[in-house]
Amino acid sequence: RGRVAMAPAGGFASRLVAASSYGASAAAMPVASSRARVAMKRQEAQVSPPALERKLSRSARRRLASPLRALLQHGDAVSLGLDVADGKVRIEVTLRDTSAETLARLTALGLKISQVTDDRVIGTIAIDALAILAEDEEVKQIEPA
Numbered sequence: 001r002g003r004v005a006m007a008p009a010g011g012f013a014s015r016l017v018a019a020s021s022y023g024a025s026a027a028a029m030p031v032a033s034s035r036a037r038v039a040m041k042r043q044e045a046q047v048s049p050p051a052l053e054r055k056l057s058r059s060a061r062r063r064l065a066s067p068l069r070a071l072l073q074h075g076d077a078v079s080l081g082l083d084v085a086d087g088k089v090r091i092e093v094t095l096r097d098t099s100a101e102t103l104a105r106l107t108a109l110g111l112k113i114s115q116v117t118d119d120r121v122i123g124t125i126a127i128d129a130l131a132i133l134a135e136d137e138e139v140k141q142i143e144p145a
Contacts, residue, residue, distance in 0.1 A: 060134035065143040072131060082144050088112075088124040093133070094141040095119055102138045109133050 061069060067080045068091070077084035084090075091111075095102060098116060106121065107113060110129035115122040122145050125133060134142055 056131055057135060060131065063134045063139050063142055064130070065141070067144055068130060068142060071127060075127075077127075084127070085124075087128075088126050089130065090124050090145040091122070091130075092143045092145040093121045093123070093139055094143075095121060096138045096140055105138075106133065106136070109136065 056064070056069075056072075064072070067082060068089070070080055071077055071082060071089065077089065082089055093106070093111070096119075098119060098121065103113060103116065103121070109125075109132055111121070111123045111125045111133060113121050113123040119140075130142070133139060
């Protein structure tokens, strides 16, 4: 027997996908329409805003670029055009100091550094750790990468 499942489409037209009740893999199922894929991606990228809402200091709010502040408030990375995967956002951090001690502290805060220049670091960080990173005094600015 087959089981019929609706692909989440958020109001868009969706296609029915028939999957075997004996564990057919997702790769064997037909691909959903582009609108349904966008809706599913949007749903995956949504973050629970109450879990992320922290009282940011005035200086931390100034350090965060507006799309990142909006991400912390609303949790919808797709509509903000942010690069988010697995609950982590790709960012560019401008620093006062790129010493080994500063980089080690940022890493301890959860920043996975992929590139370092004179005064900037590019990497990924869990969305819920973004507010903590913004509170660090060595951070001048945090922008989407």
